[in-house]
Amino acid sequence: MDHSFSLARHFARLLSLLIRSPEAVDQQKLELRALVVFTKEGGAVRLTTRRGQLNANGIVVPDALAGVRDLSDRMAGHGIESIGIGQEMVPGELLEVARIIAGPVEEDQNRIHQRLRALDARTMTVVLVAEEAPAPVAAPAPSEPAPGAPGRLEFVLAVAARGGDGKPLAPLFEEVAFAIEQATRQGRRADAVRAFHLIVTHEPDATHAESRRQFVLAVRRLTKPEVLDPIARCIEADPSLADAAIAVLARCGTDGADAVVDEIVRAASGAERQAFVAALGRLPVADEALVSMLGDERPHVARAAAELIGERRPEDGDKALATLLSGAEVRVRRAAVRALRAYDTQFSGDAIARALEDSEAEVRLEAAAALAARRTSQALALLERAVEAEPDAEVQLSLVGALGRAGTADAVTRLGRLAEPASGLFGGRRDASVRVAAVRALAVIGTPSAINALKPLAHDGVREVREAAARALRLA
Numbered sequence: 069m070d071h072s073f074s075l076a077r078h079f080a081r082l083l084s085l086l087i088r089s090p091e092a093v094d095q096q097k098l099e100l101r102a103l104v105v106f107t108k109e110g111g112a113v114r115l116t117t118r119r120g121q122l123n124a125n126g127i128v129v130p131d132a133l134a135g136v137r138d139l140s141d142r143m144a145g146h147g148i149e150s151i152g153i154g155q156e157m158v159p160g161e162l163l164e165v166a167r168i169i170a171g172p173v174e175e176d177q178n179r180i181h182q183r184l185r186a187l188d189a190r191t192m193t194v195v196l197v198a199e200e201a202p203a204p205v206a207a208p209a210p211s212e213p214a215p216g217a218p219g220r221l222e223f224v225l226a227v228a229a230r231g232g233d234g235k236p237l238a239p240l241f242e243e244v245a246f247a248i249e250q251a252t253r254q255g256r257r258a259d260a261v262r263a264f265h266l267i268v269t270h271e272p273d274a275t276h277a278e279s280r281r282q283f284v285l286a287v288r289r290l291t292k293p294e295v296l297d298p299i300a301r302c303i304e305a306d307p308s309l310a311d312a313a314i315a316v317l318a319r320c321g322t323d324g325a326d327a328v329v330d331e332i333v334r335a336a337s338g339a340e341r342q343a344f345v346a347a348l349g350r351l352p353v354a355d356e357a358l359v360s361m362l363g364d365e366r367p368h369v370a371r372a373a374a375e376l377i378g379e380r381r382p383e384d385g386d387k388a389l390a391t392l393l394s395g396a397e398v399r400v401r402r403a404a405v406r407a408l409r410a411y412d413t414q415f416s417g418d419a420i421a422r423a424l425e426d427s428e429a430e431v432r433l434e435a436a437a438a439l440a441a442r443r444t445s446q447a448l449a450l451l452e453r454a455v456e457a458e459p460d461a462e463v464q465l466s467l468v469g470a471l472g473r474a475g476t477a478d479a480v481t482r483l484g485r486l487a488e489p490a491s492g493l494f495g496g497r498r499d500a501s502v503r504v505a506a507v508r509a510l511a512v513i514g515t516p517s518a519i520n521a522l523k524p525l526a527h528d529g530v531r532e533v534r535e536a537a538a539r540a541l542r543l544a
Contacts, residue, residue, distance in 0.1 A: 125234020472509025
């Protein structure tokens with residue numbers, strides 16, 4: 069229940085006790101204590117009467133409640149226009165004001181008025197009829213725009229941040245949330261962004277616990293794909309709204325980051341994709357969201373998350389990527405291996421090495437490319453062994469080509485061994501296609517040591533190897 073409403077009830081009960089049961093001191097103390105609590109928690113309140121009806125900050129207080137009729141009658145009989153109770157109300161001042169008002173109504177109101185003026189209360193403001201009102205307890209509210217009028221949502225949220233100015237909070241937030249949902253349904257993305265951004269900008273100004281809670285509930289209600297996806301699209305579609313959209317998405321946490329990643333996946337051009345990638349980088353929970361999305365059941369989402377982790381390289385991202393190498397869909401495994409290339413760690417190297425044994429050729433090829441890019445002796449040794457163990461001829465040739473792309477002295481040595489006729493522990497014959505691929509890889513490297521490795525092969529007993537070596541030497 070609104071604090072101003074409760075405060076008015078307790079003040080009315082205290083006044084009624086002073087009028088009808090002046091000897092009930094204990095009950096009067098209880099009501100006074102309750103008033104102290106409600107003023108501290110709920111802030112200032114202004115009691116007025118209109119057509120005999122008591123109002124607390126604009127909220128009607130029913131006559132059926134105890135003491136309410138006594139209070140409204142005394143205010144009317146004494147010529148009191150309003151009673152203001154400040155948030156830092158002094159109990160003694162409130163009790164003195166209540167005692168004066170509890171006095172009998174007289175035809176000449178001057179005596180009551182003089183007593184109220186003489187009291188000179190600092191935390192109570194009593195405005196008398198036909199008197200110029202003193203400075204109010206709270207600043208007067210600005211004129212209220214009509215529903216749907218420009219500035220309406222700004223006004224509503226400003227009131228909500230102040231605690232409602234005597235109005236129930238839930239209807240205020242309902243109006244704003246409904247306006248955003250309606251704008252989304254009608255395709256008015258810019259209106260949705262601006263309205264949601266008002267929530268984000270006013271939320272830090274909320275001073276009351278209930279007001280803060282209502283802001284959180286409103287954000288939670290609006291944190292759903294049908295609202296966030298159109299807002300994310302505005303980042304690229306309307307650059308003037310990009311900052312506001314990013315602020316909204318940041319407030320929505322991982323759900324906001326998910327909406328941006330969805331736009332990255334849907335991007336129709338490199339420039340469009342880059343705009344969303346840059347926006348993702350401005351979201352505090354981007355990395356946390358990407359790691360979470362690796363487990364998404366939609367393969368295209370998991371692939372995009374892996375790719376972005378490779379670009380951003382968050383701490384422990386390599387460990388999250390490695391979990392995909394067993395059990396994930398083949399394209400997801402391949403994307404995970406490609407992303408692991410960005411991590412220059414022992415852990416990522418070991419994970420890529422495991423991918424050389426994947427059941428799918430395309431994953432093994434991705435692992436070969438990743439190892440070749442490292443150019444370390446350990447990585448090249450793994451590639452050389454993989455050539456010998458690879459059951460697929462096409463993949464075998466690609467592994468040899470990966471060694472050639474490494475281009476190091478170590479790679480030359482290993483390619484020279486692969487170009488030799490014998491292979492394996494017991495010197496079994498090596499397939500001619502692998503040897504020719506090794507010759508071509510040496511030719512691509514083209515360093516003096518690579519040329520020297522080719523010279524003996526120009527006299528090899530296998531025609532294909534001999535011709536490939538001779539051709540490479542002529543072109544060197």
